[in-house]
Amino acid sequence: MRILQILHTNQRGGIETLSTTVERGLTAHGFHVDTVHMFSSTGLGASRKVFEAARFAIRLLKDDHDAIIAYQATASVLTGICGFLRGCRHRIVHQTAVPSETAWPVRLADKIVGTLGLYTKNIANTLCTQREFSHYPASYRRSLIVIVHGLDVPRVGRDRHDTRQRFGIPQQRKAILNVGRVSAQKNQSLLVDALSLVDDAVLVVGGYGEDADTAALMNRAKSLGVADRLLVTGPLARADTLDLYRACDLFVFPSTWETFGLAAAEAAMAGIPMLVSDLAVLREVLASKQSPVTFLPLNDADTWAAAIRTTLAAPSPPDLLAEFSEEIRTRLSVETMIGHYVELLRPNAADARIVS
Secondary structure, eight states, rough: OOEEEEEEOOOOSHHHHHHHHHHHHHHHHTTEEEEEESSSSSOOOOHHHHHHHHHHHHHHHOOOSSEEEOOOOEEEEEEEEHHHTTTEEEEEEEESSOGSSSSSSHHHHHHHHHHOOOOOOEEEESSHHHHHTSSSOHHHTEEEEEEEEOOOOOOOOOHHHHHHHHHHTTTEEEEEESSSSSSSTTTTHHHHHHTTSSEEEEEEEEEOHHHHHHHEEEEEEHHHTTTTGGEEOOOOHHHHHHHOOOOOOOOEOOOSOOOOOOOHHHHHHHHHOOEEOHHHHHHHHHHHTTOOEEEOOOOOOOOOOOHHHHHSSSOOHHHHHHHHHHHHHHOOOOHHHHHHHHHHHHHTTTTTOOOO
């Protein structure tokens, strides 16, 4: 079976991590997977996006893959419509943003396409995300299923000293790590505010950002006198991200919303102390009998600063972090996730290994 995966752009992040993992897993099960990008770059204007989306729709109508897997809203809408019109049997889409954070024209289009039954499967990655669609029509929710993300176990790469040297992180300073694109959703401005209240620590933001967003973050740091303690790495290969988990002392994740929080799950697997936003979805993904994770309120820099100081001074015991890491690794198994995708594509496959 030939599968076409569609992403909006080639920006590195959680969606790329997921699609890469799915491609590798399905390839191991004998599928042929092609992954393409719908838009030529990030930051396109509205008219250019419409033009490129229309051109991609024409491509989809001529496409001959047996299945299409789309990961973002516009790609999902086109997958439902164009895939249906050309008779593609498997039209699988993902909900990678909550409805309230999706532009209303695309949100409306997704609702109409899903309600018409043009998606064969509509994947939410958590129960929390699935509940975001509870007010949608029953015909929309009929194809909505939950497949929890699976993540590869972090592998040992560069050691702490070499990674710090490579990224210019002072060897003797405590390092606070955030992973994610520079954006209002990821809320790095809160971390800059908190950094101004924490002495002698460095904040590393591992991820890309539009020029305007990155400039705004740096200007905020300059106004607070902490620009010399802020490092924005730009786009990172996954191996570099995993190295940074080991090279830093604390992971911080103040997102205003998430559908899953892949970076937080990776940090948990890496066994680094964690402070995260008190979001229901993060409590679901990071649930544990004895969780070392501290959940903090949104947009309270004083509280975040106090928690950062406390955790840097007295981090969770290594044995608790190791136990938590193993629990998350087991629960977020790549094999389990890929088994669900295989079952969607080969409903009666003996090798699907589905775990409910």
